[in-house]
């Protein structure tokens with residue numbers, strides 16, 4: 230039951246990679262051939278480093294283009310195998326990955342392939358090595374693990390077995406049930422990678438877009454469940470070729486890797502009905518509140534903006550400088566305290582959203598799962614409201630239903646209901662977080678490993694100053710929704726937010742309303758500054774959705790954006806101008822619509838770009 234990671238998954242030199250893997254808690258690694266041959270360390274020195282870090286090299290990989298080669302390549306391939314076996318002996322590694330041949334020179338003749346692998350097996354036996362034959366999805370003649378299994382049976386050599394790599398199997402959509410045919414004694418090793426579901430050449434997809442489990446679209450739970458079901462108990466190892474990971478923190482990827490493997494083992498065990506070691510993913514019911522850390526100097530401006538956005542201050546904390554603002558079921562907590570978490574968050578980020586409060590089915594179980602996944606807990610002075618570290622240092626409070634019911638009355642003095650007119654805000658619809666490009670996948674893993682949530686198809690959103698990637702995450706009922714957004718374009722709105730707020734965080738709050746046109750009218754009466762939407766847009770949607778002149782006039786009047794998933798399944802949205810260039814509100818009505826108005830995002834971002842301050846003149 231070993232967790233392992235391939236050095237190719239992590240950035241840096243071989244030493245950096247090994248140190249990061251060990252620091253994250255791995256005890257086993259795969260050493261990637263290029264990492265070793267590019268290293269200035271001898272095999273003896275690498276072995277000493279492994280030993281000092283408490284690591285074992287459980288796989289050396291890959292050996293390429295071996296089987297089916299004409300002479301003189303065949304002889305050279307066997308010599309290369311022998312040289313690798315000698316290196317492995319020094320490294321203390323007894324498993325080698327041999328990937329299916331991609332050379333145009335290779336023969337596809339089965340008998341030749343079988344004979345060649347048998348010859349490799351004989352040399353491997355001299356060194357006490359077992360060879361796992363892996364089907365590369367783009368292999369010239371062997372590209373399917375079912376063929377590999379047939380070949381391995383035909384080779385029938387004690388030192389030759391099969392190696393499974395989820396990327397190659399799942400990219401080719403090979404049914405996972407095919408794994409049941411494999412004898413676990415001949416399954417030498419298992420490599421795991423997720424990937425976004427792209428329609429792309431296998432090689433390019435594999436070399437650039439692999440991701441950790443729970444960062445892509447493959448059903449790795451089903452894959453691993455089949456592998457465990459047949460009785461395999463060897464390493465599960467991450468082999469992640471990913472462009473972002475090559476440039477991001479080795480420590481982050483290694484730590485996330487372990488988290489992803491632990492969550493995946495848990496999911497597979499649950500699928501099999503086997504005992505588990507941590508509570509199930511926490512079910513989220515809703516967002517109960519959003520907490521703002523507020524600087525005294527921003528108090529008037531923020532209060533005015535919240536009022537214009539339909540909120541009223543309805544309570545004060547019994548002992549702290551904390552206010553409760555409410556509209557419908559949406560609660561905003563404004564924290565002015567001089568000490569404590571919000572104060573330190575404010576020191577770094579300025580006035581910003583510093584925490585969210587989620588109602589979960591079982592608070593203590595959520596905290597226990599977070600602990601099992603290495604997600605740090607924040608010491609909270611409210612026992613009914615444990616806090617976990619969330620996106621970029623903000624907090625996620627987890628409340629159970631009972632705590633959510635009593636917290637306001639227990640902690641706050643609630644005023645009488647404010648005078649009409651009210652804005653018909655129902656609840657928080659979704660929260661949009663902007664995160665660093667390097668951490669985009671890390672935050673997806675965080676949400677998907679800890680909580681019972683689903684992802685939508687990732688979206689590429691066009692900002693006039695660059696491409697933004699967006700990933701929506703939500704619960705099954707749609708009562709909890711967030712989006713994660715990231716870009717590597719410095720001029721895009723989300724990148725400007727990162728520099729303006731000194732780091733990642735929630736950048737916009739979408740509030741669900743019954744009728745966005747009525748809301749727009751009420752908000753205008755309260756003086757909200759709306760984001761203007763150009764006339765071209767409304768000409769377009771009038772034609773696209775067959776809107777009546779009256780409807781179009783209403784959309785135009787209030788700057789409403791609209792989208793339809795199907796006739797009658799509609800999303801209508803308006804946006805506020807931003808507060809201090811750091812956050813803004815969206816107001817939406819959704820009728821049986823599950824998305825987030827993605828087609829409108831470029832229109833909105835271009836509209837926001839018009840308010841971008843001119844660069845300083847020097």
Ligand SMILES: O=C(O)c1ccc(O)c(O)c1
Nearest residue numbers: 290291326328394435436
């Ligand atoms: O992209 C490759 O060449 C490659 C190499 C080794 C592997 O194990 C693999 O899955 C892919």
Ligand SMILES: [Mg+2]
Nearest residue numbers: 363394420468
């Ligand atoms: Mg592989």
